[in-house]
Every structure is written in structure tokens, then in C-alpha cells.
Amino acid sequence: MYDVKSKKAEEFISDEEILDTMAYAQANKSNRELIESIIEKASKMQGISHREAAVLLECDLQDENEKVYKLAKEIKQKFYGNRIVMFAPLYLSNYCINGCTYCPYHLKNKHIARKKLTQEEIVQEVMALQDMGHKRLALETGEDPVNNPLEYVLESIKTIYSIKHKNGEIRRVNVNIAATTVENYAKLKDAGIGTYILFQETYHKENYEALHPTGPKHDYAYHTEAMDRAMEAGIDDVGIGVLFGLNMYRYDFIGLLMHAEHLEAAMGVGPHTVSVPRIRPADDIDTEDFENAISEEIFEKIVAILRIAVPYTGMIVSTRESKATRERVLNLGVTQLSGGSRTSVGGYVEEEAEDDNSAQFDVEDKRTLDQVVNWLLEMGYIPSFCTACYREGRTGDRFMKLVKSGQIANCCQPNALMTLKEYLEDYASEDTQKKGEALIAREVENITNEKVKAIAKEHLVELHDGKRDFRF
Numbered sequence: 001m002y003d004v005k006s007k008k009a010e011e012f013i014s015d016e017e018i019l020d021t022m023a024y025a026q027a028n029k030s031n032r033e034l035i036e037s038i039i040e041k042a043s044k045m046q047g048i049s050h051r052e053a054a055v056l057l058e059c060d061l062q063d064e065n066e067k068v069y070k071l072a073k074e075i076k077q078k079f080y081g082n083r084i085v086m087f088a089p090l091y092l093s094n095y096c097i098n099g100c101t102y103c104p105y106h107l108k109n110k111h112i113a114r115k116k117l118t119q120e121e122i123v124q125e126v127m128a129l130q131d132m133g134h135k136r137l138a139l140e141t142g143e144d145p146v147n148n149p150l151e152y153v154l155e156s157i158k159t160i161y162s163i164k165h166k167n168g169e170i171r172r173v174n175v176n177i178a179a180t181t182v183e184n185y186a187k188l189k190d191a192g193i194g195t196y197i198l199f200q201e202t203y204h205k206e207n208y209e210a211l212h213p214t215g216p217k218h219d220y221a222y223h224t225e226a227m228d229r230a231m232e233a234g235i236d237d238v239g240i241g242v243l244f245g246l247n248m249y250r251y252d253f254i255g256l257l258m259h260a261e262h263l264e265a266a267m268g269v270g271p272h273t274v275s276v277p278r279i280r281p282a283d284d285i286d287t288e289d290f291e292n293a294i295s296e297e298i299f300e301k302i303v304a305i306l307r308i309a310v311p312y313t314g315m316i317v318s319t320r321e322s323k324a325t326r327e328r329v330l331n332l333g334v335t336q337l338s339g340g341s342r343t344s345v346g347g348y349v350e351e352e353a354e355d356d357n358s359a360q361f362d363v364e365d366k367r368t369l370d371q372v373v374n375w376l377l378e379m380g381y382i383p384s385f386c387t388a389c390y391r392e393g394r395t396g397d398r399f400m401k402l403v404k405s406g407q408i409a410n411c412c413q414p415n416a417l418m419t420l421k422e423y424l425e426d427y428a429s430e431d432t433q434k435k436g437e438a439l440i441a442r443e444v445e446n447i448t449n450e451k452v453k454a455i456a457k458e459h460l461v462e463l464h465d466g467k468r469d470f471r472f
Contacts, residue, residue, distance in 0.1 A: 001014065002014035002016065002017040004258070004261050004262050004265045004266070005262070005265045005266045006262075006266075007225065007228055007266065008221070008225075009220065009221040009224035009225050010205065010221065012258065012259070012262040012266070013203050013224060013255050013258055013259060013262075014258075015204075015205065017258070018203070018251055018254045018255060018258070021050060021051045021054045021254050022054065022250050022251065022254065024051060024054070024055070025051070025054035025055045025057065025058040025250075026058055028055050028058070029055070029058035029059055029060050030059075030060055030061060031055075032061060032064065034055060035055060035056065035059050035061065035064045036064065038052045038055055038056060039056070039064065039067050039068065039071065042056075042071055042075075042308045042309075043071060045075050045078060045079075045311050046311070047308075047309055047310060047311055047312075048308060048309050049257075049261070049309075050254050050257035050258050050261060050309070052309075053253075053254075053257055053305050053306075053308070053309040054250070054253070054254050056068055056305050056308070057250065057253060057301060057302070057305055058250075065301070068301075068304055068305065068308065069304050069332060071308055072303075072304035072305070072307040072308055072332045072333050073331060073332065073333075075307055075308060075311045075333070076307055076332070076333045076335070078311075078406070079311055079312060079403055079406075079408075080314075080335045080412075081382075081409065081412070081413060082380060082381050082382055083335070083381070083382045083384045083386075083412055083413070083416045084330065084334075084335065084336065084337055084376055084381045084382065084383055084384060085136070085314070085335060085336040085337070085384045085385075085386065086134070086135075086136065086336075086337060086338075086339050086369070086372075086373070086383050086384065086385055087134070087136040087137065087138055087174070087336060087337075087338055087339075088129055088132070088134045088136075088137055088138070088338055088339065088340060088341055088342075088369070089137070089138045089139075089140050089176075089318075089338060089341055089342075089343065090122075090125060090126070090129065090137045090138070090139055090140065090160075090348075091140045091141070091342070091343060091344060091345045091346075091347070092116070092117050092122070092139060092140065092141040092148070092152075092153070092156055092345065093115065093116035093117065093141045093142055093144070093147060093148045093152075093345060094112065094114060094115055094116075094141075094142050094344075094345050095114055095116055095142050095144040095146075095147035095148055096142025096143050096144055096215075097142075097143060097144050097145075097215050097216070098142070098143050098178075098212060098214065098215030098216065098217040098218075099212060099213045099214035099215050099218075100201075100211060100212050100215075100217065101210075101211050101212075101213070102201075102211060102243065102246060102279060105142045107214065107215065115344075115345035115346060116147055116148070116345065117156075117345060117346060119155065119156065119159050121346060121349070122156055122159050122160065123159060123163055124349045125346065125348045125349055126159075126160050126163045126165075126170060127163060127165045127168070128348040128349050129170070129348055130163070130165045130166070130168025130169065130170065131165070131166075131168065131427070132340050132368070132369045132370075132427065133168075133369055133370075133373075133385065133423045133426065133427035133428075134170070134340075134369065134385070135168075135169070135170060135171045135172070135385040135387055135419065136170070136171065136172045136173075136174070136194070136385065136387055137160065137170055137172070137173050137174065138174040138175070138176055138197060138338075139153065139156065139157070139160075139173060139174065139175045139176060139177070140176050140177075141153065141176075141177055143177070143178035143215065143216060143217060148177075150177075150180065150184050150187060150188075153175065153177060153188075154187060154188070154191050157173050157175070157188075157191045157192065157193065158191065160173055161173065161192065166426070167422070167425075167426045167468055168426070169469075171387035171390075171391065171469075172194040172387035172390050172391075173192070173193055173194060174193065174194045174195040174196070174197055174239070175188060175193045175194075175195075175196055175197065176196075176197040176198065176199075176239075177198075178198075178216065178217065179198060179216075179217075179222055179223045179225075179226035179229075180226070180229075181229065182229045182232050182233045183233075184233075185229055185230045185232075185233030185234075185235055186233040186234060188230075188233075188235065189233055189234045189235050193235070194237060194387070194390045195237040195238060195239045195272050195273060196227075196230045196235045196237070196238050196239070197238070197239035197240075197241075197273070197275070198223075198226050198227065198230075198238075198239075198240070199240070199241040199242060199243060199275065199277070200223070200224060200240065200241070200242050200252075200255070200256070200259065201242060201243045201246055202242060202243070202246045202247035202251075202252055202255075203224070203242065203247075203251065203252055203254075203255025203256070203258075203259070204247045204248070204251050204252070204255075205220045207246070207247045208220050208223075211246060224259075227240065227259075227263060227267075227271075228263075228266065228267060231263070231267045231269075232267075236269070236272075236395035236396030236397075236398075236399075237272035237273075237390075237395050237396060237399070238263070238271055238272060239271060239272055239273035239274070239275060239314075239316070240256065240259055240260065240263075240271045240273075240274055240275070241256070241273075241274060241275030241276060241277060241316075242255070242256050242276075243277050243278070243279055244276060244277065244278045244279070244294050244299070244302070245278050245279030245293045245294060246279060249294045249298060249302070253302055253305075253306075256274065256306075257306075257309055257310070259271075260274065260309075260310050260313070268396075268397055269396050269397040269400055270310060270312070270313060270400070271310070271313055272313065272314060272395075272396075272399070273313060273314040273315065273316050273336065274306060274310060274313050274314070274315050274316070275315075275316040275317075275318070276299070276302060276303060276306070276315070276316070276317060277318060277320050278293070278294065278299065278320060278321070279293065296325060296328075299325070299329070300328055300329055300332060303315065303317075303329045303332045303333050303334060304332040304333060306333060307332060307333025312400055312403045312404055314335045314336055315333050315334045315335050315336065316334070316335075316336040316337075316338075317329055317330075317334045317336075317337060318337075318338045318341065319338050319339075319341040319343075319363045319364060319365040319366070320363070320364055321364055321365065322364045322365055323365050323367065323375070325364075326365060327375075327379070330379070330381065337372065337376075339367070339368075339369040339372035339373065340367070340368050340369035340370075340372065341363055341365075342363075343363055369427075370427065370428060370429050370432050373423065373428065373432055373436070374429070374431060374432040374435060377432065377435040377436055377439055378435065380439070382413075382416045382417065382420060382439065382443060383416075383420055383423070383436075384412075384415070384416035384419055384420065385419035385420065385422065385423055386412065386415040386416050386418075386419045386471070388411060388415045388471035388472065389408075389411070391471065392411075392471065394408075394411070409448070410447075410448075410449050410452055410472065411472045413443070413446070413447050414444075414447055414452055414453075414455075414456035414459075414472050415471055415472055417440050417443055417444055417456060417460070418456065418459055418460065418463060418470050418471070420436055420439075420440060421436075421440060421460050421463045421464070422463060422468060422469075423436070424436040424437060424440075425463060425464060440460065444456055444457060444460065452472065455472075456472075
């Protein structure tokens with residue numbers, strides 16, 4: 001039975017409801033009257049249901065699809081403007097006891113180089129990231145209670161926050177670790193994490209269990225219900241996602257939206273972020289083993305409809321995707337990008353060699369952070385290194401209320417410009433600095449609140465004079 005408020009995974013992610021939704025969407029893919037009514041509802045920018053979104057995904061009327069893309073751009077512009085938040089992953093350890101068939105960290109892979117960073121090595125990795133200009137990290141680690149106990153993660157977070165290197169500091173640590181207990185989530189909350197991130201991989205229970213044949217991750221319900229436990233423990237911001245290409249994309253697209261609806265209904269606030277990774281090759285993992293890979297066209301449509309369905313939620317695309325793909329989806333709803341990423345343990349201090357088999361997946365966009373920032377500036381985006389909302393307590397429902405009301409722009413726009421100014425002063429190449437200064441001069445005039453604009457202008461001068469870390 002489908003129950004959006006239920007705390008049981010198989011009730012808030014109902015297989016029967018997903019299959020019914022897929023059939024309904026397929027039957028109405030050319031129903032112009034229905035599709036136009038859904039687009040009309042979506043234009044109010046308050047979201048649409050998983051069933052309505054599924055109809056738009058199936059829609060085969062080209063003119064209506066163009067309306068969908070146009071609306072996605074408008075919604076993104078209204079709630080997030082042209083700001084793009086920058087981050088980088090930091091892999092602490094690739095020891096893992098799970099048997100995930102799509103990940104090279106799986107226990108049976110005996111020829112991968114197993115690594116775990118010491119606290120001293122974490123300091124070196126973080127300093128390398130700070131020297132690039134990063135202020136926000138996403139911690140990644142395999143599931144291994146012996147090699148990667150929660151105490152190790154907590155100690156690593158404390159180490160990361162303690163490192164002040166030149167003008168660099170990490171101001172927000174997001175965490176992507178295996179599903180755990182309410183008690184452990186409370187410890188992560190106390191450690192000062194930003195967003196707790198956990199990808200579902202696939203919402204199809206039978207396929208999920210086949211893809212995770214051994215290890216604790218095999219438990220579908222425990223994994224799927226993890227976000228409820230995290231939020232019960234006081235973690236305000238959670239990030240969900242599926243790994244497109246593992247299973248039927250339609251099924252997982254619907255499941256992803258049902259999960260977002262469940263969090264909103266049962267926990268009072270939806271996901272802070274939604275990620276849309278696609279399966280990538282890696283050591284002993286061949287994407288040809290998976291028959292559900294999705295095309296560029298479908299991927300872009302998924303991004304656009306997610307933006308329409310969950311208009312207030314941040315959307316993340318990583319360096320799994322190429323420069324060309326990232327450029328297209330930026331325009332359709334993406335609000336966060338990684339830059340200069342390394343997906344191997346210790347990869348920032350020691351550059352990843354061609355024969356390094358310790359990476360979790362192949363990086364498609366191999367540009368440096370400065371090259372990514374330069375590229376964003378050329379397209380008119382504001383690369384933002386802002387972490388102010390997390391540090392000012394604007395999280396969970398407080399953040400969402402500000403986004404929905406539009407008031408968040410009074411914070412986000414000046415904070416984005418000021419953190420970009422920091423980057424330009426401390427890390428940027430000459431060409432990037434020139435482009436960035438020109439963009440700041442233009443965009444600061446677009447701050448609608450005159451008082452905020454005046455203060456932002458004062459802080460921009462102070463940043464040039466050497467002061468740091470202003471925020472609204």
C-alpha cells in the first residue's frame with residue numbers, strides 16, 4: 001500500500017504505485033490537454049507530483065517539451081539566479097565490506113589499491129584543496145566498521161575544520177557515508193556537518209538487492225529509510241540521488257520524486273539537494289555490463305523535469321559528466337558543480353596516474369577549478385563559494401521558507417559575489433580574475449535591496465584590502 005507519510009520504505013516507495021504511474025504516463029504521453037494542464041500547474045512554481053512529472057518525462061509532443069525546458073530555466077532563474085555553488089569531494093578511504101556490483105570498492109576486488117588517509121594525510125589533502133580555492137567539501141568513504149568506523153569520520157571532520165592555511169579554510173563539510181543509526185547521525189550533527197548525502201542507487205527493491213548481493217548495504221529498507229533517521233537525529237539538510245544507468249530510468253526517476261515527497265510529508269522538509277549521477281567506468285567495472293544507460297537527451301530532460309517538480313531544491317552534477325553535458329544541464333536546473341575533482345584516496349596531493357586503479361569512477365571533466373570558474377564566468381554564471389546559510393543556521397525548513405519566499409536572494413547574491421571576490425584575490429589566474437571582476441561590477445548592481453547593496457560594496461573593497469569571510 002502506498003503511504004507517503006509511512007516510515008516503511010516499501011510503503012512510501014511503493015512498487016505498485018511506481019508501476020501504475022509508469023503505465024499512466026505511457027498512456028498519456030500524447031495527451032495534449034493533460035500535458036498542458038500539468039505545465040500550467042508547474043508554472044506556478046510550487047512543484048508537481050511524481051505522477052505529473054512522469055507524464056512530462058514521457059511526453060512525445062516536441063512543442064510541449066520545449067515549454068518544459070523553457071519553464072525549467074525560468075524556475076531555476078527565479079529561485080537560484082545565475083549562482084553556481086562550487087565544491088569538491090574528498091575520499092578518506094576505499095576500504096569497503098559491501099559487494100556492490102557497480103563500484104570498484106567492492107570487497108571481492110582484490111587488485112584495487114586499498115588506501116586510508118591518516119589525519120596527517122588529511123591535513124595535506126585539505127591544504128591542497130584550500131590552495132585551489134575550495135571552501136566546501138563532500139567527504140566520501142567506503143563502508144567498513146573496522147577500517148572506517150564513525151569515530152574516524154568524526155575525527156576527520158574535526159581535523160578538516162581546524163585547518164587554516166594562508167587565506168584558506170573549509171567552511172562546510174558535507175558527508176556521504178553509509179546508512180547508520182539515529183545515534184550516529186546525532187554525532188555527525190554535533191560534529192557540524194552540512195548536508196548528509198546518501199544515494200539510493202536504485203529504488204527497485206529486487207534489483208537493489210541483486211546489485212548489492214553482500215554486506216550491510218544489501219538491506220534495502222535500512223538504506224532507504226536512512227534519511228528519516230538522519231532527520232530524526234536533527235540533521236536539517238539531506239541530499240538524495242540515484243545512479244542512473246543501473247536500473248530503468250523511469251522507475252528510478254519516479255522513486256526519486258516519491259522519496260522527496262515522503263521527506264516533505266513525513267519530516268516537514270524535502271531534500272536540500274538532489275544529485276543525478278550516471279554510471280561511469282572504473283577499475284573492474286565496465287558500463288557495458290549495465291543495459292540501462294541513458295542518452296544525453298533523456299538525461300537533460302530528467303534534469304529539467306526535476307527542476308520543475310522540486311523547484312526549491314539544489315541540484316548537483318559532478319565531474320562524472322563532460323564539459324559539454326554540464327554546460328547543457330546548467331541551463332536547465334543544476335545549481336551545484338564540483339571542480340578540479342579527484343575520486344581516488346589521496347588524489348589531491350599526488351596527482352592521479354593513468355594506471356591508478358584506486359578511483360571510485362572515471363572523471364570525465366578533468367579541468368582545474370580555475371578553468372571551471374573561468375568557464376562559468378564566460379557564460380555569465382556567478383561561481384559561488386558561499387557557506388553562509390549553514391553557518392548562520394539557515395538550514396532545513398528555515399532555508400526552504402526563504403527560498404520559497406524569494407528572500408534568500410538578499411543573502412545569496414551578495415554572499416556569492418563576496419566569496420567569488422575572495423577566490424579572485426587569493427587563487428585565480430590573471431584571465432579569470434579579469435573576467436570575475438567585470439562580472440562582480442555588473443552583478444552587484446543587480447542586488448535589489450539598496451542597503452544590502454551598499455554593505456556588499458563596502459565588503460568588496462575590504463576584501464581587496466585583505467579582509468576575509470564576510471557574510472549576510
